[in-house]
Amino acid sequence: MSSSSFIVLPVDRDTEANRELDAPSDWGATRGCLTRLIEQWVVLPEEWDELPPDLRSQILRPDAPDVLGQLVDNHLLTQFQADKVREGGEGELVLGHYRLLDVIGRGGMGTVYRAEHLHLRRQVAVKVMARTAETNPRLLHRFYGEARAVAKLQHPNIVGCLDAGRHTPPGAGPRDYYVMELIPGADLQATVTAHGPLPPSRACDLFRQIAEALAEAHRFGLVHRDIKPGNILITPDWRAKLLDFGLALRPQNRMTEPGLVLGTIGYMAPEQAQDAHLVDGRADLFSLGATMYWALTGREPFPETGHLLRDLTTRLNAPALDPRRVRPELPEELAAVVLKLTDRDPERRYQSARAVAATLAGVGRWASLRDADDRPTQPRVLIVEDDPRLRRLMVGLLRDCTCVEAGDGKTALAELEKAAFDLLVLDVNLPEMSGPDLLARVRADDKWRERTRTLMVSGDLPSESLGGYLMTGADDYLEKPFLPPAFQARARALLGRSAPPTGSRPATAPDPPPRAPDDANKVAATDPLAFGITRLLEEIGVILRGYHDRCGRYVRALAAAAPDEGEYARLRNPAYVEMLVRAAPVHDAGMLVLPNSILLKPAALDPEEQAIVQQHTVIGAQVIADTAQRWPLAVPELGLAGEIVRSHHERWDGGGYPDGLAGTHIPLAARVVAITSVYEMLRTKRPHRPALSHNQVTRLLVTDSPGEFDPTLLGAFAASARKFDEIFQSVKR
Known part of the structure; x- marks a missing residue:
């Protein structure tokens, strides 16, 4: 290192050279070094000029102590930049139009820095390729392949690529880099580690966003192949951002070498562990489910032992993940999503990220309603159906509601007179009083009309006929026989729309005291x-x-x-x-x-x-x-x-x-x-x-x-x- 850099060298009292460099007579070298930092835009010229004249004079005094420290104290340099200059690496602090400010993270392909555009002053993240990869054309191709892949994707839940290039500092080899959005916040790994497992509604919302990001990537034929907690960023306002497409499988450009394991073993799909270049988007969905398991439980889905063959064997044979084994209080339908996502057989998983996003939107909406502080009691549902087996099925599907059963229209009317209900599930053909007649009575009564939503069901009428009841006051309809998830989704959607206002129930329809038969049905195993x-x-x-x-x-x-x-x-x-x-x-x-x-x-x-x-x-x-x-x-x-x-x-x-x-x-x-x-x-x-x-x-x-x-x-x-x-x-x- 030249003597002109003496102001930034650490003092070593055991060397004669440093005693000479530390001497006040080297004030000219101090001034020259500062000039060089300004000329290289490590220190921004206008920020130096904006310092008060007396402060600039103080920094340039011949006997000024620790000039770099003063530049850090006055926010002209970051501590990282100052340390880099001390090491003689000021030439590495500017790449193209970007000034490196700090290290964000390091990985196998390179280092990610917090940086700033020299002219726009916009802060960004710059990924710089590792020097060890510069001599490997395949890795260089993959590095720019990641940049091009992300540049195609314009989605609010994907960290966008803004720029890429190669910079050759004087007297040094070229540095390849690409520029991304700088996202405030922390990754999912750090978030769960610091604050514990996510609440169900929060997890549904975050993973719905990531599923939508994957749907966009899959639309362009990109398979991420490394979905894990460390590759999901969480902003302070709980926006999720997917990053690191460095292992993405791109159409017509398969760079994977046979036998090479790509991805994180603890989160990868079994088929990816077998052959990473033959996977499709469903492998990402498996990894999404494994990451959900981590977010909901705080436990590794498939803990790695450090023995590669043993871990791969585990990945190929392990059963689907059930988060309720760790957190039994989780909603069953949310656990079912994780179980389906992490099924070993891709054919039994969700077949698209879009389907996952839609499912999580529904589950998350219900979870947020159930967890809301202003919902002091469970929703009340009156199920009016003359088939007792179907009634029991409906009750089972709505087990997080307070359900009352009625086998005919008159009994249902008597129940409505005794208590208020949030949802009325109403069969069309009923003894004593038909479903349409009961619907008319409900819509004619002020105390029921505003509060109670109605779902009409029938096995005798086709959908187009059932739809006619929407014109006479029904809120939705469902044709029998139905799939249980369809009934559950329709009922919960109506309950979400009919959430009662904060406070007690209307005085005109007080809740009755609990009845012994209902309580007996609620006994847990x-x-x-x-x-x-x-x-x-x-x-x-x-x-x-x-x-x-x-x-x-x-x-x-x-x-x-x-x-x-x-x-x-x-x-x-x-x-x-x-x-x-x-x-x-x-x-x-x-x-x-x-x-x-x-x-x-x-x-x-x-x-x-x-x-x-x-x-x-x-x-x-x-x-x-x-x-x-x-x-x-x-x-x-x-x-x-x-x-x-x-x-x-x-x-x-x-x-x-x-x-x-x-x-x-x-x-x-x-x-x-x-x-x-x-x-x-x-x-x-x-x-x-x-x-x-x-x-x-x-x-x-x-x-x-x-x-x-x-x-x-x-x-x-x-x-x-x-x-x-x-x-x-x-x-x-």
Whole structure:
């Protein structure tokens, strides 16, 4: 490096050369170096001229300290530029019409910089090809192929290509680059890592946007082949942008070498793992589903082991991904989208990105309505159909609504008189009173006309005849027999249009008190299972009578006091809390197989007995896992129950059992039950010790058990401790 660069060299007191360069007598070199930076547009001339004269004089003083630091402090250089100049690389800071400002990211093909157009002052992203690729014509062809591919695509959800070129600095080799939009925000990987899994409505909206971007790419014959969280940018206003078409398969230009694995193994479709140059757009849809799984669960869809052949074999044989195994509170229809996208057989997946976008638009709209803060109750639906089997099917398809059934028109009219409904599903041919007659009564009544939407169904009339009811007050119609998704979509669309205003229901049509038959139909499959397990544990003397009810109330109290941030926001999700309430009581299911001589021993357990007791977590979890394997979709909260059973004895500091998990590696549900179950256990008399008082237990948990419990949840317990005592005292034992 020449002596003229002395002002930017790091000071090394061990070299005579640097002592000379640091001398004030080299002020001329300082001025020359600054002039050179201005001439090369590393420092913009007008920005230098806009500095106040006294500040310019201060920077140019012969004894001025750290000139580069002053240029950074006054925003004439970035820290990255200053470091580059110190290394003697100022000639690499300008490429064509662009001044490089900072590094955004690095990859195998090159480095992406934040940059600025020298004349327009517009900030952009510039991808510069790696020097190691410059001697490989195939890689250079692929680099510009990516630029040309993106330049074709004009879509709001694809990061656009603005320019490309080659720049040859004096005395250096050529640098190839292309210029893209600079998108504020972070990629999906960083977003989920920092803030936790996405809410269903948010995930639907973001992935609908990416599906629309893929539909545009597929329209031009481009297959992305590397859809993954790191290639999806999320702006601060939640716009999704797809980037990195570096591995895109282009029509009539297949640059893939046989046997070469292209893409990210943990997200690629099985057929892509076999032969990357024979795939079509459905491979992108598989990767989209795998990325959705990550966004909804925060877990890798197919974790890589570092062993390529083993990972490829897993990709070829792994079943479709079900996010409800990790987050059972997710809507079933959203889980079904992920399952269909990640089917091993491309023929069983969605056949176009456009179809995925349309599906997610409907699922997302319903999810956002269900999650809305101003919708305090479930939508109410009156199903009027004389075929009881079809009525039950409709009820099952609308299980996230409060459904009331009627087999004839007069019964339906009586139900309408008792309570208000958001949707009326009305068969045309009914006993007692026909569907059209009932429709006329509904449209003639002010209290029903404004609130209640009507879906007419019939197996006797063709669609063109059913459509005539739209002229007499029906809102939509559907011909029988129908596909379940068609009925579900029509009903939800009408419910979306008829969302009631904030506040209570009209006084003219109050809701009746819950009726026993309706409540019985809403019992979850885990309720009798959990109740039966706790009753058996009560009978053998492990827990006190009434624990099933107390356990659920403890969970609700702790969830209500938890902060609404990060992963703890799940505890504010009513669906998740309901599943947790149902699953929590089975946490000690494995105790049923332990000998009574150990469970009821009046003295402390010896090490061998303790080891036997610790096995109850593994045994119980295996039973739950076997059950979930046999009925994977019938009882979604079984996955949650399995996490609780296995991990509720883990410690925050990693000293628990059976797996020695620590911190947030312990499932959230298990961390909740760890606190609620220990509270109950310590309040209960055991053969080897007396019951403790509420104050003793609270002090033991909050103060005297460092490292045992999640500190955030422990804070929530401290805030709700009085409620725990009320629950323990009030539930019959």
